[in-house]
Amino acid sequence: MKPPPFEYAAPTSVAEALELLAVHAQGEARVLAGGQSLVPLMNFRLAQPGHLVDLRRIEELTRIRAEGDTLVLGAMVRQSHAEHAPEVALLAPLLAEALGYVAHPPIRNSGTVGGSLAHADPAAELPAVALALGAELVVAGPQGTRTVPAADFFVGAFSTALEPGEILTEVRIPRRGGGHAFVEFTRTHGTFAIVGVASVIEVDGGGVTRASIALSGVDAVPVRAAAAERTLTGTVPDDATVRAAVDATVAELSPSADVHGSTETRIDIARATLRRGIELALTRAQDRR
Secondary structure (H helix, E strand, O other), X not given: OOOOXXXXXXXXXXXXXXXXXXHOHHHOEEEEOOOOOHHHHHHOOOOXXXXXXXXXXXXXXXXXXXXXXXXXXXXXXXXXXXXXXXXHHHHOHHHHHHHOOOOOHHHHHHOEHXXXXXHOOOOOHHHHHHHHOOOEEEEEEOOEEEEEEHHHHEEEOOEEOOOOOOEEEEXXXXXXXXXXXXXXXXXXXXXXXXXXXXXXXXXXXXXXXXXXXXXXXXXXXXXXXXXXXXXXXXXXXXXXXXHHHHHHHHOOOOOOOEOOEOHHHHHHHHHHHHHHHHHHHHHHHHHOO
C-alpha cells in the first residue's frame, strides 16, 4: 500500500512548524511526530493529508529534563528513550513501566511520547498514564502557548483539545510518591490492550492518603476510577476494601462491545485488571513506607 501524494517539510523550530501549518492549512496539513500511527493510516488511504510537517528535526522537542519535582518531556522524545531515562525512572516510574507495554521495541524506537498522546487512541497506554499522574500538556499555536490538564485534553476517540494549527510541544508530570502499577490485558503481547489500568497510591501509617487510578479501553477516552479512589482513600486497605473499590468503579462502566468482546466481557476484564493494578500499587506503596 502507498499513500496518496503529499508535500513534505522538516522544520527545525516550533515557530517554523507553526508557520508551515498556517500556510498549508487549506491543504489539510498534518504533523508527523514519529509516524507509527499516521503513516499506516495514510498507506490505507484512511488519512490523506496534503502536507506533512515532520517534527523530528526540532531539537528542543527531544529533551527530557527535571524542574524540581516536575518531569518535563519534549513531545518528540522517543518512547524507548523515555522508557530507559533515569529522570523518568526517578520522577515518573509509572510512565517508565507503562512504556514497556507499548507495542514492540522497534515501534518504541520511532514512536514518540507526544505522538501517542496527540493520537489519543482509546486503548493506548500513555493517555491513561497522563490522566493518572495529573500531567499537563503544553500546546503551541498561532495565538501563543497554553497548558491543558490531561483531564481536559482527551475529548473523544482519536480526538483531543488541540485546535487546528496547534502543536503539542511538552508534557509536564508532577512527581508522585507511594506505589505505582501499570497492568493491562491483551489478546497477544504487544497489541493494543482490551483494558489497561494505571494507578498511583500513597500510604501513610498503613492508611491510603491519596489514590489516582485511570483506565483505558473502557470508553472513548481514558477515565478516572473516581469511585475506587474515594473508596480507598482514608482506609487501611484490606481485601474487602479493594473488592469494594473495584465493584464501585465497575458499576459505573459501560464499555462498547466490539470484535474483541461484548460489553459484559470487557467489564469482567476491567474488574480483574483493576484489582491487579490496585493490589500491585498498594504492595509497592507499603514496601516503601
